[in-house]
Amino acid sequence: MDSRVAVVGAGMMGHGIALHCAITGANVALTDKDPTRLESALEWMEGDLRILCEYGLAPEETPSPLTERVSLATSLEEAAAQADFVFEAVYEDLSVKQGVFRELDEHALPGAVLATTTSSLRVGDIANVVSEPGRVLGAHWANPPHILPLVEVVLGPATSEEAHGRLIAFLRKVGKAPVSCRDVAGYIVNRLQYAMLNEAVSLVERGLTTPEDVDEAVRHGFGIRLACKGPFEWNDLLHDADITLNVFENLYRAEGDAKFKPSALLLKQIERGELGLSTGKGWRDYGGRSREELIEERDTTVLRAVRALRELGIIQGAPTDRTDRPS
Numbered sequence: 031m032d033s034r035v036a037v038v039g040a041g042m043m044g045h046g047i048a049l050h051c052a053i054t055g056a057n058v059a060l061t062d063k064d065p066t067r068l069e070s071a072l073e074w075m076e077g078d079l080r081i082l083c084e085y086g087l088a089p090e091e092t093p094s095p096l097t098e099r100v101s102l103a104t105s106l107e108e109a110a111a112q113a114d115f116v117f118e119a120v121y122e123d124l125s126v127k128q129g130v131f132r133e134l135d136e137h138a139l140p141g142a143v144l145a146t147t148t149s150s151l152r153v154g155d156i157a158n159v160v161s162e163p164g165r166v167l168g169a170h171w172a173n174p175p176h177i178l179p180l181v182e183v184v185l186g187p188a189t190s191e192e193a194h195g196r197l198i199a200f201l202r203k204v205g206k207a208p209v210s211c212r213d214v215a216g217y218i219v220n221r222l223q224y225a226m227l228n229e230a231v232s233l234v235e236r237g238l239t240t241p242e243d244v245d246e247a248v249r250h251g252f253g254i255r256l257a258c259k260g261p262f263e264w265n266d267l268l269h270d271a272d273i274t275l276n277v278f279e280n281l282y283r284a285e286g287d288a289k290f291k292p293s294a295l296l297l298k299q300i301e302r303g304e305l306g307l308s309t310g311k312g313w314r315d316y317g318g319r320s321r322e323e324l325i326e327e328r329d330t331t332v333l334r335a336v337r338a339l340r341e342l343g344i345i346q347g348a349p350t351d352r353t354d355r356p357s
Contacts, residue, residue: 153186266306
C-alpha cells in the first residue's frame with residue numbers, strides 16, 4: 031500500500047490510529063504541537079505493537095513498521111503536505127477542531143480527504159471553516175482504534191460522494207469495518223449504547239434490579255448474541271416480526287412510554303410479509319436460504335462465541351475436556 035496518512039493529535043486516539051495505519055502498510059506522519067506528547071505516543075505505539083504481535087493481530091516485521099513507516103512532526107504543515115488522508119484527533123472542542131481544519135485548508139493537498147474523529151460534534155460545523163467542505167467528513171474510530179474494527183464514517187451536509195467513497199475504500203484496505211451515517215448527534219454507536227445505558231439506569235433507579243444483575247444479564251445473554259450479529263439480524267433470526275410487534279405492544283401498554291411504541295417502519299415490514307426467519311426476508315434479505323440453514327449458521331456462530339468466552343472466564347460454565355470438539 032502506498033497511501034500517505036497524516037494524524038493530527040498524538041493522544042490516546044491519535045496514536046492508535048497512527049499505529050493501525052502503519053502496521054497495515056500506510057506511511058504515516060503523526061503531528062502534535064507538544065513534542066513531549068509525540069515522544070509519549072511513540073512509546074505507547076511500541077507497547078501496543080508488542081501486545082498486538084503477542085496476540086497474533088500484527089505481523090512481527092523487521093525492521094519495525096514504526097521505524098519504517100511512521101514519522102513525527104511538530105508542524106501540521108509538514109505532516110499534511112503530502113498526505114492523501116488526514117485524520118484530526120485533537121481535543122473534543124469545536125473551536126479547537128475548527129482551528130485545525132483552518133490550517134488543513136491552507137496546507138493539505140488539494141485532493142486530500144480531511145476527516146475528524148469527533149464523537150459528539152457536528153461534522154457540518156467543522157467543515158464550515160474550510161473552502162472545500164465536500165472533502166470533509168467524520169471518521170469516528172471505535173476506541174481503542176488499533177484493536178476494534180469499527181469506524182463510523184459520518185457524512186456532513188456538503189460531503190461529496192467521492193470523498194466518502196475514497197475513505198470507505200481506504201478503511202477497508204487497512205482492515206477496518208466502516209459503516210456510514212448522516213450527520214446526527216451521537217451517530218450510530220453512541221445513540222445505541224447510551225439508549226441502553228439510560229434504560230439500565232432507569233431499571234436500577236426504580237428499584238427493579240441492581241447494576242450487578244444488569245451487567246450479568248447483558249454479559250450472559252444478548253451481549254453474546256450482539257458480538258455475533260447485529261440487532262436487525264437477530265430480530266430476523268430469532269422469531270418473526272409479528273412477535274416483535276407483540277412485545278412492543280405489551281411493553282407500550284404496560285409502561286405507556288413512547289420509546290416502546292411500535293415503529294411505523296416495522297408495521298410496513300409486516301404488511302409486506304417480510305417477517306424474517308419464516309419468509310427468508312425481514313430487515314435483511316437472506317437470498318432464499320432455508321430456515322434450517324439460517325438457524326444452523328446462527329447457532330454455530332453463537333456456540334463458538336460461548337466456548338471462547340467460557341475458556342476466557344468471561345462467562346460462566348467450564349469448557350469440557352473433550353478433544354474432539356469441532357474447530
